[in-house]
Amino acid sequence: MWLAMVAACAMPLAAAPIPVLIVDGQNNHKWQETTPVLKRLLEETGKFTVDVSTSPAKGGDFSTYNPDFAKYKVVVSNYSDYAGDPWPEALRKKLTDYVGAGGGFVSFHAADNAFPMDKEYNRMIAVGGWGGRTEKDGPMIRFRDGKMVLETKPGKAGSHGKRLPYVVVTRDAKHPIMKGLPAEWLHHEDELYDSLKGPAENVGLLATAWSDPANRGTGENEPALMTVRYGKGRVFHTILGHDVEAMRCVGFIVTLQRGTEWAATGKVTQKAPKDFPGKEKVSLR
Numbered sequence: 001m002w003l004a005m006v007a008a009c010a011m012p013l014a015a016a017p018i019p020v021l022i023v024d025g026q027n028n029h030k031w032q033e034t035t036p037v038l039k040r041l042l043e044e045t046g047k048f049t050v051d052v053s054t055s056p057a058k059g060g061d062f063s064t065y066n067p068d069f070a071k072y073k074v075v076v077s078n079y080s081d082y083a084g085d086p087w088p089e090a091l092r093k094k095l096t097d098y099v100g101a102g103g104g105f106v107s108f109h110a111a112d113n114a115f116p117m118d119k120e121y122n123r124m125i126a127v128g129g130w131g132g133r134t135e136k137d138g139p140m141i142r143f144r145d146g147k148m149v150l151e152t153k154p155g156k157a158g159s160h161g162k163r164l165p166y167v168v169v170t171r172d173a174k175h176p177i178m179k180g181l182p183a184e185w186l187h188h189e190d191e192l193y194d195s196l197k198g199p200a201e202n203v204g205l206l207a208t209a210w211s212d213p214a215n216r217g218t219g220e221n222e223p224a225l226m227t228v229r230y231g232k233g234r235v236f237h238t239i240l241g242h243d244v245e246a247m248r249c250v251g252f253i254v255t256l257q258r259g260t261e262w263a264a265t266g267k268v269t270q271k272a273p274k275d276f277p278g279k280e281k282v283s284l285r
């Protein structure tokens with residue numbers, strides 16, 4: 001009995017799980033397939049409890065759709081109105097106010113296509129694509145001569161070539177999300193977004209990927225993983241994860257799990273796993 005108590009006392013105190021809300025319901029991607037994967041990937045760390053809030057379908061009545069962001073430490077968006085409905089203005093404001101007051105936000109893949117008309121949403125994600133975004137929305141993020149630079153150039157924001165594997169290069173190895181991960185790793189076949197444009201304020205560039213002109217790319221190091229400070233809130237922006245196949249990449253999985261924890265708490269307590277990919281070969285789960 002005594003020994004059992006000692007053993008119990010010696011156990012490290014388990015941190016309370018971090019409540020996460022995934023928002024979905026409309027997307028020009030298969031959100032019905034990708035949301036359950038996002039939920040599973042977060043839950044399997046043992047660090048999160050995950051709820052899902054699904055909006056009305058396209059053309060539906062949004063008047064009673066009102067997710068309670070304040071109950072959560074972080075909101076993960078799998079929503080895009082690219083081919084659907086923007087959230088009502090009051091709900092978009094509720095989200096950006098929540099993050100500005102200290103909430104966490106994760107922009108997952110096509111979530112950076114959402115709400116092009118919303119100035120605060122664009123500030124929150126730093127850069128975005130499609131939906132009529134152009135240089136009027138802001139510069140592009142580039143990585144040249146060892147540092148991040150902003151470049152304003154006319155033209156549409158947002159493009160990608162075929163889904164192929166590509167190398168992701170760490171640009172901020174000291175950031176908690178990237179700490180202990182390889183300097184370069186091969187990502188599984190996925191879209192490599194290029195020419196995203198936006199306010200690009202308070203942005204931290206965690207990782208880039210070279211956009212190959214032979215695959216309709218820009219010949220630039222495009223931002224792949226970013227952080228944004230928005231008011232008192234933290235945002236993790238990943239361009240990765242077009243579909244469930246791309247989401248099998250351990251590089252995607254680990255940066256999503258760590259990025260969500262960082263957005264929620266400002267810390268990362270997850271160790272780098274042994275199956276993280278290197279530069280030569282993809283690693284899938």
Ligand code: ZN
Nearest residue numbers: 029110191242
């Ligand atoms: Zn996509």
